[in-house]
Every structure is written in C-alpha cells, then in structure tokens.
Amino acid sequence: MYKSEKNLREAFAGESQAYQRYLAYARRAADEYREGVYKLFHAVAASEKIHAQRHLSYLKGIQTTPENLKEAVAGEMHEFKTLYPKMIAEAKEEKQQGPEISFSHAGEVEKIHHALFQKALEDPDGFPAQDYFVCNACGYLVAKEAPGKCPICGAVKKAFYRVE
C-alpha cells in the first residue's frame, strides 16, 4: 500500500493541477473566440476532476462533514499562519512584487475561509444556506451580498460574481 498511497497523492496533485490549468486554458480559448477548443478544455477539465476526486476518495481523504470541516479549518489556518507568510517574506526578499501580492491576497482570504469553516464546524446542521460572492481579482469571498468595493484588493462591485 505504501507505493500506491504515494502514487494516489501524486496523481491527486497532478489531476487537480490539470483541472485548474485546463479551466484557465478554456477561458483563454473563449477570450480568443475559439469555441471548439474552449469546449474541449472545459470537458477534459471535468474529466480530470473525476480522476482527482476518485484518487482522493481512495486516500480516505473524504470523511464525514464535521471531520471534513475540521480538516478544512486546520488547512486554512496553516495557509494563512505559516505557508503564505513565509512565501510573502521570500517574495519580498527576491523583490517579486506580483507573487508577493498574489500570496498576500490569498493569505488574507484564507482567514475568511477559516472563519466560515470554523462557524460551520460549530453548527454543521444550523449553518445557513446563503449566497456567496467572489471577487474575480483576488478571490475575496463574502456571504449574502457583494460589497461596493473589495476590502482586500479594492476591486469595484462589478468584479464580484455570485457562486453557483
């Protein structure tokens, strides 16, 4: 099982990355009015998502909702407390302004993810089914209504879209 577990982890990471990459490629193809290629990337992304989730399920990576929420709370905290601060410092060191902004925006938003998951963990049954809005520039996430201006990156209201 040792090798297969390691391979499942590797395959999960690879398929997850392919999923994201193909969605980004699909968007580029759509921007270029290449509808056939857009649909192809979109379809292959859907297929990669199945692979990724299946590998994850064999890693016993999907548990009950309270356990999943606990895992999510811990993961988000690790990102904003440890992972991103280190990456931000290293980007500063190397004067890489783009990555520095990308890391620091993500780190700020992980705090919001953490707070939402924490709240849901406290009462998984009573947690409200609400609409969410995401800033298309920095990923800032907010429930119920989009703000006039993104508090993380300053983007205007129309940069927000409702998550389906």
Ligand SMILES: [Fe+2]
């Ligand atoms: Fe997050």
Ligand SMILES: [Fe+2]
């Ligand atoms: Fe934003």
